[in-house]
Amino acid sequence: METTDFFRFLAEQSSQLVTQTLTHVGLTFLSLVLALLIGLPVGMAISRQKRVAALVLGLAGVLQTIPSIALLGFLIPFLGIGVVPALLALFLYALLPIVRNTYVGLSEVSPTLKEAAFGMGMTSRQVLMRLEIPLALPVIFAGIRTATVINVGVATLAAYVAGGGLGEFIFGGIALNNTAMILAGAIPAALLAVGLDGLLARLQRLRGMRLRRASILFLALAPVLSAFYWLPRNDQTRLVAGFAHEFYGRADGYPQLRKTYGLRLTTRLIDQNLMYEAVRHRQVDVISGYSTDGRIQAFGLQVLADDKRAFPPYQAAFVVRQAFLDRHPEVAPLLNRLRGLLTDSVMTALNYRADYHHETPETVAREFLRKTGLDRPRKAGPRTGTLTVGSKIFTEQYILVEIIRRLVEGHTTLEVAAKTGLGGTQICFNALRTGAIDLYPEYTGTGLLVILQPGPAVSDSLRADPAATYRYVSDQFLRQYGLVWLPPLGFNNAYALMMRREQARPLKINTISDLQRYLEK
């Protein structure tokens, strides 16, 4: 990556960067204020009740050892997604250093001094406020400092559950393999941690009256900084979107929707797998899913039709080596018999059965073939050759592999060997080119954008036309690599916006244009 990429990214995304930084600071300090509100009194209380102290400190210590991502995962079933679980996790992490240091600081105040203070006629409260707290302040401050720095780091995870913050760039960048984007989140987060640590270290070194004034200033400032969390929220639209980081950043994702439909949605970034849960539990209204995901059916979601064809077509088809077809000419017509049988809804239903009823891909494939009348028992006799089939790592591809296996072994004397779980498009493609596999299921959009990567002029001209995309991709694959795209199977696993059906119906939102009109009303 060149440094210019990084600065260009910063310049383009500067308003986003400011928003995320403010949210990040807000999250950090909001949770810190909560931890102070609870931690300081608890620390004071246990410094008077030494017997309870070991128990409380032990408990807080255990919380601290739970890895942050695990803690978040643990909270999601109870608190769902959004700012609440993020805040609670941050609060729990900040608690231990504050409680412990308050306790230690107060316990270290010399008994002689306390007796002198009582001897002067101070009440318990006065001894606490005038003697114990001021003397414990440097130690308490060290705890606050530790808590603050921990929270700046942990707050990046808030982006995982749609809590916002600099983690949005970090996770988005990782999903998109965009180094500039990762650094645009990571560098400010690191600077924030180092800066706050330095600032608090300087406060901590102050003495006497100055330290007390600085502490009061800090305590007054912390709620103000917390308010940053609400400050930058771009104007709330009538519906809230929960988008995966990748969808939000990819040129053919949300940016394309904005270009084509002029869509403006209040957006929360969220982990791809939590997105469906979030819309199901009404924490967001619109999500960016994949059009054949099993959860669409399971959770009663409605896919909004892409009426202006913003998303490139992702028609599924098998890609095969020309050399294999030459040797076994009977395979292509056989596989073509699947055409039109695997529609979007059929594929969604198959995915649903595998994902939610935990049926094996073999069972799902067999029952699909049985229903369509294509199922045959394995053909008897010696095998005359091998078809090696590859697949990427997700349910849909596993099911397709099993369909091929059963179909080919039932109708021909070929043996089918499966190489499932090839890590991604590039890996499948290379395996096919080198002959490690003979065939794998691919999507036209992926072939276009990931493998062929034509200029924006070509991909824009093809966007609206699935047939043209298929033609372009199959021509280029054959010419450049000697690989054949069999005709499209009939389903399209593209990006899709979806909403809860029960919400979309009364609002009469069936298409993305409907959504856009509704938002503008």
Next chain:
Amino acid sequence: MIAVRNVSKQFGDHPAVRDVSFTVGEGETVVLLGTSGCGKTTTLKMINRLIEPSAGQIEVDGVDVRRKPAHDLRRKIGYVIQETGLFPHYTVADNIATVPRLLGWEPDRIADRTRELLAMLKLPENSLRRYPSELSGGQRQRVGLARALAAHPSILLMDEPLGALDPITRAAIRREFRRLDELRHTTTVMVTHDIQEAFELGDRIGLMDQGRLVQIGTPDELLHRPVNAFVESFFEEQRLFLEWKSRRSD
């Protein structure tokens, strides 16, 4: 005026103070003398209720100390402990102003009183804004006394006030304390294990042993009319010096 009547204190199984009675007259200084663990500090702390007696009664100016909230009582009783009792995060001025502030004095009155005490105890004017750690041991001890005297207490309790000082500073401060009118006119109970200190500062000395007050009387009485062999042997080693001292102070 302090009256201690049949006071005992039990810490668990251990009797720290057993049936102690004595009175301290207006303006008088009584020194409680004895070895470590004899119960003298416990007796002192029962007067300002830092420790509550197990039995017996204590009156200050004719009123039972338990009749008032402890902090009200303590604000009228000056309390001096070793120099380590100064608040390290307070300046000298703030330390001296502790009790007047608790009593709600006007800032002007506090400032006047502080300056008066500074002059009386021969502390430099610029020490007001310093912290205790920036002063010498002797200066700290004087600040400790100033803090105790700040609100014109009618009674002063001193617990080994010079214990942390070197012998030469100790002797010098002792001489100064003796010359202070204000100190001479305040009813005082002081605890020490230093026989010379007791003889120099005490109008009367109460010698304690194993929780009991063995004998209380003027230095002369203790030297020349000991009630038993313990009292006699206690002063044996320093008898010559003490006789010279007690005569000189007559």
